[in-house]
Amino acid sequence: QGDIIYSFNESRDSPVSGTPDGFINLYSDCWDTSPDKRPTCREAHERLRQLFTLDSSTVNDDQRFLSDQIMIVNEEQQPDTLYDSVKLETINPPTGRIQMSDHQLIDELLRTFESGLGKSTLAAIPASHIKKWIKQMNYKEEEVLHVLTCNQDYKDSLLLIGLFHMQKIGTEFDWVIAYDRFLESFNKGKHKAAYWHGLCYESGFGKVAANSKTALT
Numbered sequence: 028q029g030d031i032i033y034s035f036n037e038s039r040d041s042p043v044s045g046t047p048d049g050f051i052n053l054y055s056d057c058w059d060t061s062p063d064k065r066p067t068c069r070e071a072h073e074r075l076r077q078l079f080t081l082d083s084s085t086v087n088d089d090q091r092f093l094s095d096q097i098m099i100v101n102e103e104q105q106p107d108t109l110y111d112s113v114k115l116e117t118i119n120p121p122t123g124r125i126q127m128s129d130h131q132l133i134d135e136l137l138r139t140f141e142s143g144l145g146k147s148t149l150a151a152i153p154a155s156h157i158k159k160w161i162k163q164m165n166y167k168e169e170e171v172l173h174v175l176t177c178n179q180d181y182k183d184s185l186l187l188i189g190l191f192h193m194q195k196i197g198t199e200f201d202w203v204i205a206y207d208r209f210l211e212s213f214n215k216g217k218h219k220a221a222y223w224h225g226l227c228y229e230s231g232f233g234k235v236a237a238n239s240k241t242a243l244t
Contacts, residue, residue, distance in 0.1 A: 049074075129174050132225035134179055135160070136171070139185065150226070154194035157187075160197075169195030193223075202227065205234045 139160045143153025175184045189208035192201040206227040212220035
């Protein structure tokens with residue numbers, strides 16, 4: 028009963044921080060004081076379908092990547108990332124380029140990577156999450172790999188570089204480079220790289236022969 032009175036008084040719950048604007052706008056429209064302005068169930072369903080640009084199984088994890096750190100940079104603003112908006116070529120260019128600094132980009136990539144690992148430790152799963160995120164942000168895979176290459180000492184960039192070469196993200200398959208980056212990352216104390224370095228041993232790729240026993244130690 029309290030919730031009903033709360034709603035009749037035109038009170039509405041505040042959106043959770045980080046909720047994409049599209050969902051907030053749909054929520055507001057559904058609660059419009061004028062019934063004629065509210066979307067029908069079919070219209071609301073279609074708008075929701077369009078908002079879910081990612082797989083329905085991962086949307087709850089992936090939507091958080093649209094954080095407050097992301098800035099829409101217009102032509103009058105000076106982007107603080109490595110790339111200029113004129114270098115982008117997309118089929119349907121956005122009205123504003125989604126921009127972030129190099130370190131912000133890498134932080135978002137790492138969150139995407141961790142989200143993928145939460146679904147499966149198979150390399151293809153976090154790689155798929157990363158590819159979708161890059162496309163959603165209107166970047167090119169080659170650009171993102173270049174940012175990682177220029178910031179190899181930042182957090183787990185080396186691990187991501189290895190994954191990019193292992194899963195053909197912005198480059199061709201290259202297990203030798205993947206092996207080298209995983210090993211370098213591990214030698215720098217990044218223990219997450221041990222698993223990926225072990226995959227190279229187990230599969231016999233890179234500079235090592237297949238050796239499952241070594242991979243498991």
